[in-house]
Amino acid sequence: MLVSLVFLLSAPQQATAQRLIIEDQRPPAGVFATFGVGVIDIEDGTGLDIPFGITAISPAHRIMATFNFFDLGLLQGSDGDTRYRRIFDRRFRQELCIDTSTNQLVSYNRCSGETNLLRSLSVDLNLLPVETVIVGSKPGSLHTGIGWRFQEPETVYGTIGMFFPSNNGKAVGLRLSMGRRYIFLGFSWGYDVRRAMSLF
Numbered sequence: 001m002l003v004s005l006v007f008l009l010s011a012p013q014q015a016t017a018q019r020l021i022i023e024d025q026r027p028p029a030g031v032f033a034t035f036g037v038g039v040i041d042i043e044d045g046t047g048l049d050i051p052f053g054i055t056a057i058s059p060a061h062r063i064m065a066t067f068n069f070f071d072l073g074l075l076q077g078s079d080g081d082t083r084y085r086r087i088f089d090r091r092f093r094q095e096l097c098i099d100t101s102t103n104q105l106v107s108y109n110r111c112s113g114e115t116n117l118l119r120s121l122s123v124d125l126n127l128l129p130v131e132t133v134i135v136g137s138k139p140g141s142l143h144t145g146i147g148w149r150f151q152e153p154e155t156v157y158g159t160i161g162m163f164f165p166s167n168n169g170k171a172v173g174l175r176l177s178m179g180r181r182y183i184f185l186g187f188s189w190g191y192d193v194r195r196a197m198s199l200f
Helices: 002-024 193-198
Strands: 030-042 045-058 063-076 084-089 094-099 104-106 115-127 133-135 138-149 155-165 170-179 182-192
Touching: 030 063, 030 170, 030 193, 045 115, 045 155, 045 182, 063 138, 115 155, 133 155, 138 170, 155 182, 182 193
Parallel strands: none
Antiparallel strands: 030 045, 030 182, 045 063, 063 115, 084 094, 094 104, 115 138, 133 138, 138 155, 155 170, 170 182
């Protein structure tokens, strides 16, 4: 009888604790300064892309917006002057650069392509189909939306990904963006600017 009474009294407390745990699983809203690293593929080639921006998210309202005010792409350029060609020397087991007009060895730099720098900015608006997604015991938000890249290349793009804001002010994200002759896949890290401003 005593055991039954203890069980009945503890059941509401367990249910309340369980509800609190579930409520705590909702990712927090915030405005995050973000830094990303990823791979960009456009008509001119494939390379490294480094976006810097601001991401504002409200899981309760199921909306997220991102503005990348500086987007730097590093693409491998052309293979240099066609006069110079790379060959593999089996004796020395290394690549060499040959001047085809004189058939002489030249500096390997003559065969190396240049690195093209792409500067752009972009903005997108995303909806959160579900309020919370749990991955590896961490609450996050699945997002999908549409955006605009302003140059190199200028295009409308669709985006899908996940964003994991935390109560300590830090965030991490993963996203895939695809537009006309444009693909980006990468990670981002962020910190809540409101929390940072409260430190001053």
